[in-house]
Amino acid sequence: MLFFLNFKSNKIARMLSNQRKKFSLPSGVTYLNGSYMGPLLKEVEKKGIEGIKRKRNPAALPPSDFFTGSEKLRQEFAKLVRVKEPNRIAIIPSVSYGLANVAANINLHSSQNIVVAAEQFPSNVYSWMQRCKEAGATLKEIEPPVELHHRGKIWNERLLDAIDKNTKLVALGNVHWADGTKFDLTAIRQRTREVGALLVIDGTQSVGALPFDVSKLQPDALVCAGYKWLLGPYSIGLAYYSEYFDAGTPIEQNWITRKNSEDFSRLVKYQEDYQPGALRYEVGERSNFILVPMMTAALQQIIAWKPENIQQYCKKISAKAINQLRESGYWVEDEKFRGHHLFGVRLPKEVDMEKIKLRLQQNKISVSVRGDAIRVSPNVYNSESDLAKLVKALKR
Numbered sequence: 001m002l003f004f005l006n007f008k009s010n011k012i013a014r015m016l017s018n019q020r021k022k023f024s025l026p027s028g029v030t031y032l033n034g035s036y037m038g039p040l041l042k043e044v045e046k047k048g049i050e051g052i053k054r055k056r057n058p059a060a061l062p063p064s065d066f067f068t069g070s071e072k073l074r075q076e077f078a079k080l081v082r083v084k085e086p087n088r089i090a091i092i093p094s095v096s097y098g099l100a101n102v103a104a105n106i107n108l109h110s111s112q113n114i115v116v117a118a119e120q121f122p123s124n125v126y127s128w129m130q131r132c133k134e135a136g137a138t139l140k141e142i143e144p145p146v147e148l149h150h151r152g153k154i155w156n157e158r159l160l161d162a163i164d165k166n167t168k169l170v171a172l173g174n175v176h177w178a179d180g181t182k183f184d185l186t187a188i189r190q191r192t193r194e195v196g197a198l199l200v201i202d203g204t205q206s207v208g209a210l211p212f213d214v215s216k217l218q219p220d221a222l223v224c225a226g227y228k229w230l231l232g233p234y235s236i237g238l239a240y241y242s243e244y245f246d247a248g249t250p251i252e253q254n255w256i257t258r259k260n261s262e263d264f265s266r267l268v269k270y271q272e273d274y275q276p277g278a279l280r281y282e283v284g285e286r287s288n289f290i291l292v293p294m295m296t297a298a299l300q301q302i303i304a305w306k307p308e309n310i311q312q313y314c315k316k317i318s319a320k321a322i323n324q325l326r327e328s329g330y331w332v333e334d335e336k337f338r339g340h341h342l343f344g345v346r347l348p349k350e351v352d353m354e355k356i357k358l359r360l361q362q363n364k365i366s367v368s369v370r371g372d373a374i375r376v377s378p379n380v381y382n383s384e385s386d387l388a389k390l391v392k393a394l395k396r
């Protein structure tokens, strides 16, 4: 850890140091692709192996363990996104699942619309397409401007303008998954309140690396896949559902989400009622003895690092590279309208994307190409030299 004095606030601020030793990334690979998948922390790997081994002897697995691990996981996620009641958090297998629960519990009329950003990740589009089709409602997909100048600012303005008195729901990421464009959720929440629309956030590409405060923003739902910025395993995610969904109908009916499911001897005393809060929306077999402890350990590490420190770390290691790329004609969004952990690099006209892709591959630099942007997504296991390698490959 490195400490420095922040003169403005007169506080000792804590700057994260490189955390690569906590991961098992192979040497020789420049991994700038956390948006694709977060690498495994050694500690998380250990928890997974312990979880596998637990099934060697089911006699040592008491019924109470079906509840305690899940409860711990909900508590950690609640801490991370600042939710007071952990039972507002539901364990889900994927974003599509979490959003299907939202889609199944909104009353949509043909005169109404749902607002999304253009080219959003499909899991945060198909549910809305389907619901709009069923109701004869309109799905508004809001495009960014073609011009790059002030792209993020203008895209945000267009989103605000698109929300009208007929808007039932706005479904967005905090940042756009393909190029990190940041959406001003505070302004969007304000606008949704003015027109009485719901706000649903897909936090998959931000929560974990960018601070998110449910108690301040008060979205109606927040849904996150666990395997990217939350550094968890694949096939587990977490969702927050507000009181709006308290009396809703979950997309599946399973035993553990029902009242008194703790009492294994009376499970066939079938119950009308569910467990409190948002637990009705949890996936069957949510107690997963391998994935749940892995996800919990990953969240504990992120909470210890703090998302604001992760964001600052990414800013520090990428600042020089972004300046150099801009000087060479590449385009990166203004700082205010992008993430530091996730940003798109757009090529000068004369540069051929196919050649660049090949060069990145030859240099073992892992980034993603999404649309017309190279998506660069560093994290605490990266260093300034990783970004310098990227610059070298792009500039050559």
Ligand SMILES: Cc1ncc(COP(=O)(O)O)c(C=O)c1O
Residues within 6 Å of the ligand: 035, 093, 094, 095, 096, 097, 121, 123, 124, 173, 177, 202, 204, 205, 225
């Ligand atoms: C913004 C966003 N949401 C969700 C997902 C994953 O969705 P699902 O969990 O439904 O597979 C991704 C994967 O890339 C993503 O980028």
